[in-house]
Amino acid sequence: MKYMCLINLGPGARDWQSLPKDEQTKIAQAWQEFNKIPGVTPGNQLQPPETATTVRVQDGKTLTTDGPFVETKEALDGFFILEADDLDTAIEVAARVPAASMGGAIEVRPIVEW
Numbered sequence: 862m863k864y865m866c867l868i869n870l871g872p873g874a875r876d877w878q879s880l881p882k883d884e885q886t887k888i889a890q891a892w893q894e895f896n897k898i899p900g901v902t903p904g905n906q907l908q909p910p911e912t913a914t915t916v917r918v919q920d921g922k923t924l925t926t927d928g929p930f931v932e933t934k935e936a937l938d939g940f941f942i943l944e945a946d947d948l949d950t951a952i953e954v955a956a957r958v959p960a961a962s963m964g965g966a967i968e969v970r971p972i973v974e975w
Contacts, residue, residue: 871965
């Protein structure tokens with residue numbers, strides 16, 4: 862089964878520049894190792910929520926709103942796709958995301974396959 866794993870870095874990992882260089886190196890190495898896990902398809906880091914544009918179509922007209930439409934405490938910072946045998950395995954892999962142990966969170970959501 863495939864899972865979309867949505868990453869919330871949390872304030873500790875999001876404030877990358879304020880981390881000591883040795884901690885930055887340790888986290889970067891952890892990400893490199895994480896991306897080698899079988900079944901992990903690396904995604905990308907996203908720009909901050911305030912750079913987003915929300916698009917809707919109403920009465921045939923395209924409407925845009927700067928930033929996310931609703932406020933959220935857990936902003937989406939990145940993602941990856943995981944192919945795993947079951948949810949328990951997906952949870953084990955998600956727990957290895959460096960941000961998960963730095964105050965962040967990983968949402969694991971099954972992908973509908975047609």
